[in-house]
Amino acid sequence: MIPLTKAILSPVCLIATDMDGTLTKNGKFTSELLIALESLAVKNIPVLIVTGRSAGWVSAIANYLPIVGAIAENGGLFYNNQDATSELITNLDNLESHRWKLKEVFQLLQSKFPEIIESADNSFRITDWTFDIGELTPPQLETMNRCCQDRGYGFTYSTVQCHIKPKQQDKAYGLQQILNKHFSHLTPQQVVTVGDSPNDESLFNQNYFPLSVGVANIVHYSDRLQHQPTYITSFSEAQGFCELAKFFT
Structure with a gap:
């Protein structure tokens, strides 16, 4: 390089x-x-x-x-x-409804991966929902991505957190x-x-x-x-x- x-x-x-x-x-x-x-x-x-x-x-x-x-x-x-x-x-028509739908997707992921834990700062969020990345493996992260995409949401992750978010x-x-x-x-x-x-x-x-x-x-x-x-x-x-x-x- x-x-x-x-x-x-x-x-x-x-x-x-x-x-x-x-x-x-x-x-x-x-x-x-x-x-x-x-x-x-x-x-x-x-x-x-x-x-x-x-x-x-x-x-x-x-x-x-x-x-x-x-x-x-x-x-x-x-x-x-x-x-x-x-x-x-990000344009959000109804914040309360948006947060509730993000929570539903998180609960779905949690049913498949019981080890995931809501991030400490999730209560202070507006547009996305996060949980700690912990020891999640690349295949697990890809499964989560597909699950979110199937339900009309985007998914990404950093060194510290996973994010359920609007697709765009x-x-x-x-x-x-x-x-x-x-x-x-x-x-x-x-x-x-x-x-x-x-x-x-x-x-x-x-x-x-x-x-x-x-x-x-x-x-x-x-x-x-x-x-x-x-x-x-x-x-x-x-x-x-x-x-x-x-x-x-």
Whole structure:
């Protein structure tokens, strides 16, 4: 794979990045990561988080980090730090009905896989339903995917959680909507997308985003991804993101 260079990244005006496993190390933010985010802000390179984490968690994270905003629930909603607002990206006619239907699909999966447990942050979600990935195997995850698809829902997973979601809802679609509305001066060539796991796959689709980066731990999933990142960092997790950030600072 071609190594990343400053020249390759020279057109970039915005970094759209996953969070867990990409900005974290062993599930935590590091001092190095916070310094990197501050340095990017000083250099006027805005960072937009695109995560599968819940609306409740992300509203707090977006407020405290030096970023322009965050997309939560794999493209479900957006927290805008520029004007302190939030907005749904996924169109939901009836929230109560939507949550109930997601719960029914989860209960169906639970009847087939009794070991799955609702995620701690599921109570703070709006557009999707999550459970911990635990020790689930690739064949089990594929069975869950088919089950959700058969019932009209999408399914994806990260290093920490599995998501039952509206079919059209993914990170690339959500990011495209926010870029079109709030960053319309940017072209896809001016955005670099960053991730580490299967729920980031849409961000690696070159038809949408020609310049994408996987932190090194993405290689654990390379055999499960139809769309691969254009570049891969030398280091894993937060160190990989910091490696990328140094090209801008």
